[in-house]
Amino acid sequence: MTTAPEILGTLHNLKTVAVAELDAVKDADGIEAWRIAYLGRKEGRITMIMKGMAALDSDSKRTVGAMANDVKALLESQLEARIEEMKSAQFTHASQEGRLDVTLPGRRPALGRLHPITQTLREITNAFGTMGFQIVEGPEVETDHYNFEMLNIPKDHPARDMFDTLWLDHTNADGEQDMLLRTHTSPMQARVMENTKPPVRVVVPGRVYRYEATDATHEWHFAQVEGLAVDEGITFANLKGTLYEFARLVFGPERRVRFRCDFFPFVEPGVDMSIDCFNCDGAGNVKGSDDMCRICRGSGWIEIMGAGMVHPRVLEMSNIDPSVYTGFAFGVGVERIAMLKHGIDDIRYFYGNDARFLRQF
Ligand code: PHE
16 A cells, blocks of 8 residues: 555656656657646546545545645646747747748749840841841941941931931041941941951841930830841842741741832832731731721731842942842841730830839740
8 A cells, every 4th residue: 555655755756757758848749648648637647646545544635635736737837838838949940040941932033034125136136047147246336437428328318417316426527526326237237348258148236326206116225137148149039038037937937028119328229028917917907897906007017127239339338349249138126026026015115124014024
């Protein structure tokens, strides 16, 4: 038979051991096992000790019972404290000690992207690249000589008007302004021909400037891609074939093209090229209705560039013999191509630096 002092001793030891064990517990499973071992209602240590008190006299029962209840209450409150401690320890680990919680979804790094005009520019130059054209670039600050003179643009041509050209504050010996921001990429035609013996096949991507009020279809700066091919025996058929292929590469294999007479001082004959409208397939109206197609404005055709056979005078000025060589040239407005491809109705979006617009490309 166990005596009261023995039971008191057991309770005392049990308290010390139980508290130490609780401290060492590492997870929720351990907590539950500990609770069952000590505080379990059927076979927990405390319950067993209380059951063993039955044989004691009533005085001893009172002392031992009181101590057993104290120990039980202590273990219960320790248990609760330990649970709280473990909860906050988890939190502390994650947030304050910089522990890596691999279950958290990652934060996406903010990646940049190419500007839609850069993308379109590359698409255009790539299309000509597949046809054997080299890419060259030229200066944006040009001379009157290359921007106009060498392109057969006479002194009284309206392109020289102060309302089209951004002139630099620079004068020649005669006191005339002679430097400007190039109004087109065509000056590179002359620069390339001066430095290259035919055959020549180049495309020139780049920025150009015009002294113009901006509106939905005009910017004071925009991008162009110039093209130039010079060799013996180049004909208008080569121009048509090349630009037709370009239209198909950029706007889809089913596109048709149209050439109409146009005037540029540095080509003869000069043309503008249109593609049949990819939105309405050249019909001019929305399929199955009478509504006018808003891309081609009902005409079924979309003008996309100026082109022509290089003017003999231009060849001559660049020291290329026009009785031996012929060539064709073209100039594409890049913003216009991008607007058509993406259905953008205002050119000013491109340079408004609004991330909500730019993120879409
Ligand atoms: N330079 C002309 C323009 O800016 C385009 C063009 C280039 C036309 C080459 C014909 C040949 O409008």
